[in-house]
Amino acid sequence: MSWRRTREDCVVEPSGTLSKGAGVSKRRRFLKILGSAIGLSSVIAPVWRKDPTKLIPEVLAAQNAPFAIEGKEDLTILNDRPINAETPLAFLDDEITSNAHHFIRNNGLVPERARNQDANGWSLTVDGEVERPLELTLDQLKSRYPNRREALVLECGGNGRAGFYPPASGNQWTLGAVGCALYTGVRLMDVLEDAGLKSTAVYLAYYGEDAHLSGDSDTAVISRGVPIAKALDDHTLLAWAMNDEPLPAQHGFPLRLVAPGFPASVSGKWLRRLWVRDRVHDGSKMTGYSYRIPKYPVSPGTEVLEADMVIIEAMPVKSVITHPVTGISHTVKTPLSLRGHAWCGEGPVEAMHLSVDFGATWVPALLAEPRNRFAWQRWKASVSFPTPGHYEVWARATDHQFRMQPMIAPGWNPRGYLNNAMHRIAVSVT
Numbered sequence: 001m002s003w004r005r006t007r008e009d010c011v012v013e014p015s016g017t018l019s020k021g022a023g024v025s026k027r028r029r030f031l032k033i034l035g036s037a038i039g040l041s042s043v044i045a046p047v048w049r050k051d052p053t054k055l056i057p058e059v060l061a062a063q064n065a066p067f068a069i070e071g072k073e074d075l076t077i078l079n080d081r082p083i084n085a086e087t088p089l090a091f092l093d094d095e096i097t098s099n100a101h102h103f104i105r106n107n108g109l110v111p112e113r114a115r116n117q118d119a120n121g122w123s124l125t126v127d128g129e130v131e132r133p134l135e136l137t138l139d140q141l142k143s144r145y146p147n148r149r150e151a152l153v154l155e156c157g158g159n160g161r162a163g164f165y166p167p168a169s170g171n172q173w174t175l176g177a178v179g180c181a182l183y184t185g186v187r188l189m190d191v192l193e194d195a196g197l198k199s200t201a202v203y204l205a206y207y208g209e210d211a212h213l214s215g216d217s218d219t220a221v222i223s224r225g226v227p228i229a230k231a232l233d234d235h236t237l238l239a240w241a242m243n244d245e246p247l248p249a250q251h252g253f254p255l256r257l258v259a260p261g262f263p264a265s266v267s268g269k270w271l272r273r274l275w276v277r278d279r280v281h282d283g284s285k286m287t288g289y290s291y292r293i294p295k296y297p298v299s300p301g302t303e304v305l306e307a308d309m310v311i312i313e314a315m316p317v318k319s320v321i322t323h324p325v326t327g328i329s330h331t332v333k334t335p336l337s338l339r340g341h342a343w344c345g346e347g348p349v350e351a352m353h354l355s356v357d358f359g360a361t362w363v364p365a366l367l368a369e370p371r372n373r374f375a376w377q378r379w380k381a382s383v384s385f386p387t388p389g390h391y392e393v394w395a396r397a398t399d400h401q402f403r404m405q406p407m408i409a410p411g412w413n414p415r416g417y418l419n420n421a422m423h424r425i426a427v428s429v430t
């Protein structure tokens with residue numbers, strides 16, 4: 001791995017308009033509200049969970065059969081129907097996220113074919129604005145086009161949602177709806193070239209075979225896609241393997257789209273059809289407030305007109321501290337080694353900095369060169385603390401256009417997307 005030092009001229013001091021006191025107390029207030037809401041709901045109103053046969057109170061359901069996702073025991077479960085689970089940061093410490101530790105975000109039910117890991121009878125249709133519609137088996141896909149293997153970041157558009165106030169509905173992801181796994185597949189570009197894109201091609205839409213929670217499979221539970229330019233990026237893959245294993249059931253067996261850099265919701269799982277469209281796709285979760293943000297900044301809690309919402313494309317620059325975990329104790333005036341990852345949806349990360357004095361001063365970290373434009377970059381640094389006391393370490397990445405992570409949740413939006421606020425950990429120095 002080759003390392004480079006963050007250039008000194010990248011050190012930009014915060015403007016000082018936000019005092020640390022304001023930020024911290026706002027967060028505490030939010031946590032308190034959240035805490036009391038959770039407390040209240042479990043005491044007064046039972047939370048009902050839909051069981052295929054009957055309704056059972058959540059509390060009883062939990063007592064009878066503790067919910068676990070096979071092979072994913074280290075994840076934090078946010079929802080069991082559909083399955084949504086995030087990765088505690090300590091399990092994101094490896095350079096490549098293992099299948100066991102990759103977050104899961106499902107909108108519907110995992111298809112039976114995926115649970116059985118059986119691709120017999122499966123094929124992928126490519127149609128729409130193409131000269132020669134295709135119908136491909138997995139073997140044909142593997143043998144007809146050059147195979148590629150790349151480390152690629154997938155981050156849910158709602159990662160960080162828990163940091164918005166007023167809260168946005170949806171899974172309350174903290175920081176762990178992100179991972180960087182090795183995907184093997186073919187370039188979507190090569191398949192589209194084979195099919196022959198017509199000049200009318202505007203958007204690439206996906207259809208997967210996951211059914212609604214109700215079992216209804218007439219309409220797609222989610223059908224999103226990417227602009228043709230992104231579909232033709234040489235890192236946009238149709239992948240059948242994740243970390244050298246067939247795609248796990250939860251992650252899209254037998255084939256998924258991986259369009260890194262965009263919100264992971266465009267990386268369709270359990271694919272059956274790719275539809276090349278002559279207009280922006282209007283499938284499920286492409287319209288209204290889904291994966292869209294206001295065109296202009298709005299004050300928190302605003303009801304924004306649908307007409308003023310735009311589709312999210314590239315994800316903003318972000319980083320996490322994966323070692324150590326928050327809350328550790330450390331000896332005064334001795335070096336503390338830290339490490340983590342930094343990534344950006346539209347190109348390499350330029351710089352990485354840390355602060356141990358609530359953002360007053362910043363020190364550069366070592367940042368590894370990216371393996372490719374869409375893999376995350378390892379960073380490492382060592383800091384020490386001048387006196388005993390309560391410290392925080394703040395981590396801040398800067399992208400290739402010198403845009404930095406904000407100190408607090410940026411641009412409130414109705415569904416709580418794109419929170420790339422700096423990650424901070426607490427260190428008790430003795």
Ligand SMILES: Nc1nc2c(c(=O)[nH]1)N[C@H]1C(S)=C(S)[C@@H](COP(=O)(O)O)O[C@H]1N2
Pocket residue numbers: 102103104105106107108154155156157207208209210222250251252263264265266267268269270
């Ligand atoms: N068919 C299908 N594809 C899907 C989804 C889904 O529910 N169904 N969820 C999307 C969302 S919102 C995200 S964040 C990613 C999550 O991928 P993962 O579960 O492999 O981490 O898959 C995307 N692809």
Ligand SMILES: [Mo]
Pocket residue numbers: 105155156157158264265
């Ligand atoms: Mo997502």
